[in-house]
Amino acid sequence: xxxxxxxxxxxxxxxxxxxxxxxxxxxxxxxxxxxxxxxxxxxxxxxxxxxxxxxxxxxxxxxxxxxxxxxxxxxxxxxxxxxxxxxxxxxxxxxxxxxxxxxxxxxxxxxxxxxxxxxxxxxxxxxxxxxxxxxxxxxxxxxxxxxxxxxxxxxxxxxxxxxxxxxxxxxxxxxxxxxxxxxxxxxxxxxxxxxxxxxxxxxxxxxxxxxxxxxxxxxxxxxxxxxxxxxxxxxxxxxxxxxxxxxxxxxxxxxxxxxxxxxxxxx
Numbered sequence: 001x002x003x004x005x006x007x008x009x010x011x012x013x014x015x016x017x018x019x020x021x022x023x024x025x026x027x028x029x030x031x032x033x034x035x036x037x038x039x040x041x042x043x044x045x046x047x048x049x050x051x052x053x054x055x056x057x058x059x060x061x062x063x064x065x066x067x068x069x070x071x072x073x074x075x076x077x078x079x080x081x082x083x084x085x086x087x088x089x090x091x092x093x094x095x096x097x098x099x100x101x102x103x104x105x106x107x108x109x110x111x112x113x114x115x116x117x118x119x120x121x122x123x124x125x126x127x128x129x130x131x132x133x134x135x136x137x138x139x140x141x142x143x144x145x146x147x148x149x150x151x152x153x154x155x156x157x158x159x160x161x162x163x164x165x166x167x168x169x170x171x172x173x174x175x176x177x178x179x180x181x182x183x184x185x186x187x188x189x190x191x192x193x194x195x196x197x198x199x200x201x202x203x204x205x206x207x208x209x210x211x212x213x214x215x216x217x218x219x220x221x222x223x224x225x226x227x228x229x230x231x232x233x234x235x236x237x238x239x240x241x242x243x244x245x246x247x248x249x250x251x252x253x254x255x256x257x258x259x260x261x262x263x264x265x266x267x
Contacts (some may be wrong), residue, residue: 008081008082008083009182009183009186011145011148011149011179013131013144013145013148015175016145016148016149016152016175016179017126017127017148018175019152019173019174019175019176019178019179020060020061020122020148020151020152020155020176021119021122021123022173022175022176023152023155023156023159023172023173023176024057024060024061024115024118024119024122024155025119026159026170026171026172026173027054027057027115027155027159027162027170028112028115028116028119030162030168030169030170031054031111031112031115031162032112034050034166038050038166039051039054039111041165041166042165043161043162043165044161044164044165045161045165050162050165050166051111053158053161053162053165054111054115054162055111055114056158057154057155057158057162058114058115058118060151060154060155060158061118061119061121061122061151062118062121062122063137063138064122064125064126064135064144064147064148064151065118065121065122065125065126067135067136067137068125068126068129068133068135068144069125070135070136072133072134072135073134073135073136073141075134075141078134078140078141078142078143078146079140079141079142080137080139080140080141080142081142081146082142082143082146082149082150082183083183083186083187083190085139085142085146085150085183086153086183086184086187086235086265086266087187087191087265087266088139088140089139089266089267090266090267126144126148129144130144131143131144131145131148132144132145135147149179149183150183152175152176152179152180153179153180153183153184153232155176156172156176156177156180156232157180157232157236157238159172160229160232160233160238161238172228172229177204177228177229178204178228180228180232181201181204181205181228181231181232182204182205184231184232184235184236184265184266185199185201185204185205185206185207185231186205186207187235187265187266188207188209188235188259188262188265189207189208189209191209191262191265192209192210192211192262193209193211194208194209194210194211194212195208195209195210195212196208196209196210196211196212196213196221196222196256197209197210197212197220197222197223197224197254197256197257197259198220198222198223198224199223199224199225199259200223200224200225200226201225201226201227201228201231202225202227204228205231209262210222210256210262212256220254221254221256222253222254222255222256222257223251223252223253223254223257224250224251224252224257224259225250225251225252226244226249226250226251227249230244230249230250234250234259234263234264235263235264235265235266236264236265236266236267237263237264237266237267240260240263241258241259241260241263242260
């Protein structure tokens with residue numbers, strides 16, 4: 001996908017780092033209350049158990065810490081931008097599953113202890129590092145500031161998965177949810193550039209997308225509106241467009257307001 005010519009949204013790196021840690025802490029607190037039987041239950045994500053999903057979530061932070069401890073790549077600019085990241089994640093399920101299996105084999109059955117170790121290391125390694133510091137990731141070299149936003153997305157989406165799998169009610173950190181919502185909304189505008197449809201995800205994002213007559217003033221002729229949780233579920237394939245419409249989780253008005261062919265953005 002060609003790089004966008006639009007102005008790229010900026011994220012405050014300190015607020016993003018704080019949000020990532022806050023969401024991680026929410027998950028950790030909820031997991032502490034689960035029994036071994038609950039942890040061995042199905043996650044709803046392939047063959048993973050809830051425990052394996054929990055271990056996978058720690059990688060959202062541990063990959064940052066581990067890669068920052070490596071020498072900085074000798075590149076003039078990143079290989080993957082923030083807006084390219086959502087489209088670069090397909091096809092990594094096999095590698096991710098291997099990492100989770102290796103972590104479990106390494107003795108990471110004590111989920112609470114693992115979360116404590118990962119959080120402490122993240123705080124020690126990331127604090128004070130410039131947002132422009134380059135680091136290797138699975139999809140290519142990225143800026144630290146951009147990669148931290150992707151960590152918020154991973155944590156928020158898998159928090160939803162944990163809630164569904166284990167009957168939990170883990171809260172979403174507001175800043176983490178905002179970052180997740182905004183990045184996925186911007187990714188939609190990147191995938192389908194244009195100005196004929198206005199997509200609203202209050203209170204965090206409004207974007208215009210889809211080629212066609214551009215709206216300039218008054219009420220847009222094509223409007224899609226939904227809430228942040230429904231939006232990231234749509235964007236990541238956890239619910240389908242028709243299901244969200246039928247459940248009145250999405251309102252869509254106008255002949256161009258059907259986004260079914262554009263979703264999901266990530267799989």
